[in-house]
Amino acid sequence: MATSYSSDALQRFSRKHIPLLYYIRKPIFLLISLALIIVYACFLPNPQETSAFFFYLNLSVLIAVLVCWCVIILADWEKPEYVKMLVAFFLLSMLALLFYRFSGADWARLIHFFFNFPIMKGSWHVLFRGLSTTVILSICSFFSCVFVGLLIAIVRSFKYHSVNLLITMYVDIFRSIPVIVLMVVLFFVFPFLGMYLNSYLTTFTALTLSYGAYTAETFRAGLETVSSGQVEAARSLGLSRWQTLRKITIPQAVPIVIPVLTGNMIAMMKDTAIASIVATPELLKSARELYTAKTSPTPLICAAIIFLAVLLPLVRLVNHMERRVNKSGPHY
Amino acid sequence: MDPIIRVESLHKSFRDLHVLRGVSIEVNRSEVVSFIGRSGSGKSTLLRCINRLEEPTSGEIWIDGVNIHEPYIDINKVRAEIGMVFQSFNLFPHMTAIDNIMLAPVCVRKISRQEAKERGLSLLEKVGLAEKANEYPEKLSGGQRQRVAIARALAMQPRIMFFDEPTSALDPEMVGEVLDVMAQMASEGMTMLIVSHEMGFIREAADRVLFLDEGKILEEGTPDDIFNRPQFPVTRDFLGKVL
Ligand SMILES: Nc1ncnc2c1ncn2[C@@H]1O[C@H](COP(=O)(O)OP(=O)(O)OP(=O)(O)O)[C@@H](O)[C@H]1O
Ligand SMILES: [Mg+2]
Numbered sequence: 001m002a003t004s005y006s007s008d009a010l011q012r013f014s015r016k017h018i019p020l021l022y023y024i025r026k027p028i029f030l031l032i033s034l035a036l037i038i039v040y041a042c043f044l045p046n047p048q049e050t051s052a053f054f055f056y057l058n059l060s061v062l063i064a065v066l067v068c069w070c071v072i073i074l075a076d077w078e079k080p081e082y083v084k085m086l087v088a089f090f091l092l093s094m095l096a097l098l099f100y101r102f103s104g105a106d107w108a109r110l111i112h113f114f115f116n117f118p119i120m121k122g123s124w125h126v127l128f129r130g131l132s133t134t135v136i137l138s139i140c141s142f143f144s145c146v147f148v149g150l151l152i153a154i155v156r157s158f159k160y161h162s163v164n165l166l167i168t169m170y171v172d173i174f175r176s177i178p179v180i181v182l183m184v185v186l187f188f189v190f191p192f193l194g195m196y197l198n199s200y201l202t203t204f205t206a207l208t209l210s211y212g213a214y215t216a217e218t219f220r221a222g223l224e225t226v227s228s229g230q231v232e233a234a235r236s237l238g239l240s241r242w243q244t245l246r247k248i249t250i251p252q253a254v255p256i257v258i259p260v261l262t263g264n265m266i267a268m269m270k271d272t273a274i275a276s277i278v279a280t281p282e283l284l285k286s287a288r289e290l291y292t293a294k295t296s297p298t299p300l301i302c303a304a305i306i307f308l309a310v311l312l313p314l315v316r317l318v319n320h321m322e323r324r325v326n327k328s329g330p331h332y
Numbered sequence: 333m334d335p336i337i338r339v340e341s342l343h344k345s346f347r348d349l350h351v352l353r354g355v356s357i358e359v360n361r362s363e364v365v366s367f368i369g370r371s372g373s374g375k376s377t378l379l380r381c382i383n384r385l386e387e388p389t390s391g392e393i394w395i396d397g398v399n400i401h402e403p404y405i406d407i408n409k410v411r412a413e414i415g416m417v418f419q420s421f422n423l424f425p426h427m428t429a430i431d432n433i434m435l436a437p438v439c440v441r442k443i444s445r446q447e448a449k450e451r452g453l454s455l456l457e458k459v460g461l462a463e464k465a466n467e468y469p470e471k472l473s474g475g476q477r478q479r480v481a482i483a484r485a486l487a488m489q490p491r492i493m494f495f496d497e498p499t500s501a502l503d504p505e506m507v508g509e510v511l512d513v514m515a516q517m518a519s520e521g522m523t524m525l526i527v528s529h530e531m532g533f534i535r536e537a538a539d540r541v542l543f544l545d546e547g548k549i550l551e552e553g554t555p556d557d558i559f560n561r562p563q564f565p566v567t568r569d570f571l572g573k574v575l
Contacts, residue, residue: 232422233424236383236411236415237411237416237435237436238409238413247439
């Protein structure tokens, strides 16, 4: 009895047709179509010999088919993960290959202009001095905006309405002014008010004001995750407001706040590049000076690479910390 | 003898919601007083007003003969002598059981960590959790958490204990272990104010029962009076539902 079913149920539960996708997803079909695509790619018409229209038509069809083929595999949850990795890699390299082959770029000239590393000989120290300015400026600004942000968040948590109104105004205003505008105003407008800030101080102040507002919001969000019951329990034991903050609220908020804070730090470090418009000799400014001196954009590429080398590990670190905070699922 | 707690015509409003409408109570030393009443009648608010977790709108409160609204009173010192146990335990999740217990004695009473630890351990033993000293709250069952919370309150050597529905968030089989601890405290002469729906326990342990209705004390008396001879239809109605 247990294994039998009424033929009626079989009929009710059956599909009308087996969907086309079922056949398309079979490995044999996929392999054959892949072979066809590769053959097609090899025999693509030469752009010099045919009309541009005919060439681009063929190229578009090829790319469309290629993308479709990859999507069919990537969207199939039954295919193992490593196959999908391979397919994604294959798609990217095919696209790169097609671009390299047909884009008409002058690769030799490109490399000569942008990746002419030999001309950097003897000038690296300029870039690294720029980097050290960037790092020192961001670290100083970071600590001061953590201080400002924490102070604001703590004062705010006491819920004095008039003070909170002022704080909200500060936070909202400085979150809506672009950092670049703030720097220009501080540097070029404030002297008319009799306040002279040198370029370092301008950058420091602008970053502190602007990121202080973000940091305040970050801390507030962190403090708000701690339930009011925690505060009540602490106060009912006789702990003062300050002790409650130090022993109960802040320790519980910190693990949540740290990844966001590091993210702010990264954004701020990138934003120090803006300081080059007020002539702070940070990394970008140094690179631009070299660019003028050497009449080659290679220093700019080098600056980009240095930024990447410094910030990418930090970005990974944030990822790692976030994973630890909400311990769920894989993160890439 | 002076009452240890005296509350006189206490009013509390949240914006336009008038929760407490003139409550006056006197509680004597070593007395166990139980508050009952419908949800929303203001029982929690009353307890929270007495140690000023909630600021009363008007009314006077004396603890041990001292008006706690006088400017020279440090409310933290008053609260240090009033232990409070919450429905939702409110243990500090980032600390182990023993650290939860040691926190206030070290921070507020300024006793040495060593001494605080010894006292904490003996309190854990008293509530039957000596072996859980180094566990974090998330590893404890509800009943164990509440017993740690009681030990945490006791670590300040309070003269008064407030319990706000200490067993309402517990699974039925864990209610007993918490009530046992409370009964033991009552027998040791602690002054206790208890909000609870555990009528059996109240009947056993309480010296006096107060029935709150719409922010007023409608009726008060011994458990025997209230449970067996309620005066008002509202009280009878309420008891009919919970007994
Ligand atoms: N912080 C607050 N802000 C606004 N209203 C509140 C606040 N705390 C309590 N109230 C309101 O006051 C009333 C009484 O609340 P209270 O918690 O004292 O009732 P209760 O008798 O303890 O009820 P329960 O048995 O459900 O715990 C409720 O209507 C509640 O909504
Ligand atoms: Mg309540």
